Amino acid sequence: xxxxxxxxxxxxxxxxxxxxxxxxxxxxxxxxxxxxxxxxxxxxxxxxxxxxxxxxxxxxxxxxxxxxxxxxxxxxxxxxxxxxxxxxxxxxxxxxxxxxxxxxxxxxxxxxxxxxxxxxxxxxxxxxxxxxxxxxxxxxxxxxxxxxxxxxxxxxxxxxxxxxxxxxxxxxxxxxxxxxxxxxxxxxxxxxxxxxxxxxxxxxxxxxxxxxxxxxxxxxxxxxxxxxxxxxxxxxxxxxxxxxxxxxxxxxxxxxxxxxxxxxxxxxxxxxxxxxxxxxxxxxxxxxxxxxxxxxxxxxxxxxxxxxxxxxxxxxxxxxxxx
Amino acid sequence: xxxxxxxxxxxxxxxxxxxxxxxxxxxxxxxxxxxxxxxxxxxxxxxxxxxxxxxxxxxxxxxxxxxxxxxxxxxxxxxxxxxxxxxxxxxxxxxxxxxxxxxxxxxxxxxxxxxxxxxxxxxxxxxxxxxxxxxxxxxxxxxxxxxxxxxxxxxxxxxxxxxxxxxxxxxxxxxxxxxxxxxxxxxxxxxxxxxxxxxxxxxxxxxxxxxxxxxxxxxxxxxxxxxxxxxxxxxxxxxxxxxxxxxxxxxxxxxxxxxxxxxxxxxxxxxxxxxxxxxxxxxxxxxxxxxxxxxxxxxxxxxxxxxxxxxxxxxxxxxxxxx
Numbered sequence: 001x002x003x004x005x006x007x008x009x010x011x012x013x014x015x016x017x018x019x020x021x022x023x024x025x026x027x028x029x030x031x032x033x034x035x036x037x038x039x040x041x042x043x044x045x046x047x048x049x050x051x052x053x054x055x056x057x058x059x060x061x062x063x064x065x066x067x068x069x070x071x072x073x074x075x076x077x078x079x080x081x082x083x084x085x086x087x088x089x090x091x092x093x094x095x096x097x098x099x100x101x102x103x104x105x106x107x108x109x110x111x112x113x114x115x116x117x118x119x120x121x122x123x124x125x126x127x128x129x130x131x132x133x134x135x136x137x138x139x140x141x142x143x144x145x146x147x148x149x150x151x152x153x154x155x156x157x158x159x160x161x162x163x164x165x166x167x168x169x170x171x172x173x174x175x176x177x178x179x180x181x182x183x184x185x186x187x188x189x190x191x192x193x194x195x196x197x198x199x200x201x202x203x204x205x206x207x208x209x210x211x212x213x214x215x216x217x218x219x220x221x222x223x224x225x226x227x228x229x230x231x232x233x234x235x236x237x238x239x240x241x242x243x244x245x246x247x248x249x250x251x252x253x254x255x256x257x258x259x260x261x262x263x264x265x266x267x268x269x270x271x272x273x274x275x276x277x278x279x280x281x282x283x284x285x286x287x288x289x290x291x292x293x294x295x296x297x298x299x300x301x302x303x304x305x306x307x308x309x310x311x312x313x314x315x316x317x318x319x320x321x322x323x
Numbered sequence: 324x325x326x327x328x329x330x331x332x333x334x335x336x337x338x339x340x341x342x343x344x345x346x347x348x349x350x351x352x353x354x355x356x357x358x359x360x361x362x363x364x365x366x367x368x369x370x371x372x373x374x375x376x377x378x379x380x381x382x383x384x385x386x387x388x389x390x391x392x393x394x395x396x397x398x399x400x401x402x403x404x405x406x407x408x409x410x411x412x413x414x415x416x417x418x419x420x421x422x423x424x425x426x427x428x429x430x431x432x433x434x435x436x437x438x439x440x441x442x443x444x445x446x447x448x449x450x451x452x453x454x455x456x457x458x459x460x461x462x463x464x465x466x467x468x469x470x471x472x473x474x475x476x477x478x479x480x481x482x483x484x485x486x487x488x489x490x491x492x493x494x495x496x497x498x499x500x501x502x503x504x505x506x507x508x509x510x511x512x513x514x515x516x517x518x519x520x521x522x523x524x525x526x527x528x529x530x531x532x533x534x535x536x537x538x539x540x541x542x543x544x545x546x547x548x549x550x551x552x553x554x555x556x557x558x559x560x561x562x563x564x565x566x567x568x569x570x571x572x573x574x575x576x577x578x579x580x581x582x583x584x585x586x587x588x589x590x591x592x593x594x595x596x597x598x599x600x601x602x603x604x605x606x607x608x609x610x611x612x613x614x615x616x617x618x619x620x621x622x623x624x625x626x627x628x629x630x631x632x633x634x635x636x637x638x639x640x641x642x643x644x645x646x
Contacts, residue, residue: 060501060509116458135439144501150473151496154489162485166477173474178383178467186383189459
């Protein structure tokens with residue numbers, strides 16, 4: 001367990017500029033975001049548990065459940081539910097696609113951890129999927145989660161116009177393919193050990209992280225019955241918090257201990273990986289995170305403040321998270 | 324190059340019982356199946372080529388195109404087009420899902436060939452995807468093809484009721500997940516070196532092979548505007564020819580030379596893999612293939628014979644193919 005920057009690691013205050021935090025809190029009506037997060041995460045966990053019963057063939061369903069039900073903050077599905085509710089939909093409407101987004105996220109983690117990719121042995125404090133079930137099963141568990149995601153959206157989305165379901169599926173599928181998540185992953189793999197520019201770093205993060213968050217918000221908005229302008233505001237909001245999520249991740253890697261993060265800290269530094277603090281300096285990276293949080297929150301001004309409260313808080317939460 | 328059964332390998336006649344061939348040819352109006360196959364395969368190849376332009380990031384699109392455009396008989400997409408046309412639809416209507424089915428089939432081949440799975444170096448006479456692009460890219464190329472398949476169906480299917488598009492996506496996704504293709508693959512991997520029963524062998528083949536063919540036919544029928552009873556006849560037809568395809572594959576493996584097959588013959592025998600000839604004997608396996616061809620063709624009796632000609636011939640073609 002290494003503390004890379006012990007002086008910063010002891011600083012428990014917000015990692016972004018105070019102005020941003022003020023901006024995110026100023027407009028927010030009284031609302032317990034922690035209670036909201038916990039209630040929605042429970043709901044998502046129950047839905048995910050039901051989505052994959054432990055049935056034959058046992059091994060593949062065990063492997064799928066092992067990674068899907070391993071906890072995690074459920075940021076993506078909660079974003080999807082919040083976006084749906086913002087435009088007037090309810091949780092039941094968005095839940096199938098919220099679950100689909102989490103299945104896809106889990107698939108990407110399982111495949112990323114494979115020996116031929118990032119070769120990680122630990123994920124969320126537990127052995128990675130291929131360490132427990134073998135590489136062959138891990139590849140298949142990812143494939144099965146990806147296809148189940150689409151089956152789930154197509155079969156379980158009730159009381160929604162079919163044209164909206166089709167639009168949501170198109171968005172979701174685009175976000176994870178060779179113009180989305182996979183594009184980010186391949187450019188990331190190809191740039192290992194190379195010197196990359198800030199533009200290239202942003203390309204990687206927008207594709208690896210933002211696009212799935214964007215799809216989560218956009219699909220929630222589409223299924224919830226949102227107008228095109230509402231859906232586009234949600235898209236811009238999510239694109240900002242997606243990048244914000246990654247910038248904060250990079251900052252935490254150099255400012256926190258492994259113990260505080262629950263994963264190996266200083267890993268980016270040790271592997272000479274390009275990060276925002278490395279390319280723009282820690283102070284500028286914090287400023288950039290603040291700017292992204294402000295931009296995200298600006299997009300919410302088009303909506304009713306009370307309804308937008310969860311998304312206001314989500315931006316603040318992602319900007320100020322400590323692990 | 325080993326000839327496992329030289330006496331059989333020289334026999335160029337139908338590998339199934341003659342009765343079946345008669346049954347499949349008797350009812351067929353004059354129709355050039357070879358010209359049909361070649362015309363449809365060209366059409367499918369052009370659509371696949373257009374579906375994945377060579378764009379940035381170059382490497383992932385090269386890898387996807389390398390395996391997707393490597394030839395192959397295009398049986399699945401042609402089945403999809405034929406099913407659509409049988410119920411009154413045109414090729415343009417079914418083409419997006421025909422392409423999607425081929426993308427999914429290609430994904431399953433790329434992932435199956437990985438070192439952690441079947442560890443194959445050659446596919447269709449060329450080095451496998453991971454041999455050319457690396458294992459990491461091969462995993463990602465498969466993932467990207469799978470997601471592109473769903474994007475393609477959702478975005479490119481025009482002039483079809485959205486409810487039919489959603490139904491088709493649900494069918495397709497179910498066919499490849501942990502209750503479809505992946506289920507067959509995991510049971511196959513788990514039974515390596517084990518003694519398995521005829522029922523288990525059928526489970527593997529129905530899931531690994533039949534279900535995607537079934538989805539191809541069913542989705543073609545759904546998008547083409549087919550009634551439920553028509554779609555169910557197509558389902559039963561495709562389930563039979565899916566299993567037929569596999570039984571014939573097993574028979575060819577022990578009766579043909581590597582040269583005749585264009586791939587390593589006698590591989591099943593060498594690896595002690597369970598096959599139909601091994602479990603029921605060669606004569607009974609041929610009888611079973613004939614029975615499946617007859618059952619498939621029986622399902623077509625509900626349709627206009629002229630319109631059903633391609634599917635009659637397809638069953639005959641799969642039953643009598645020599646490689």
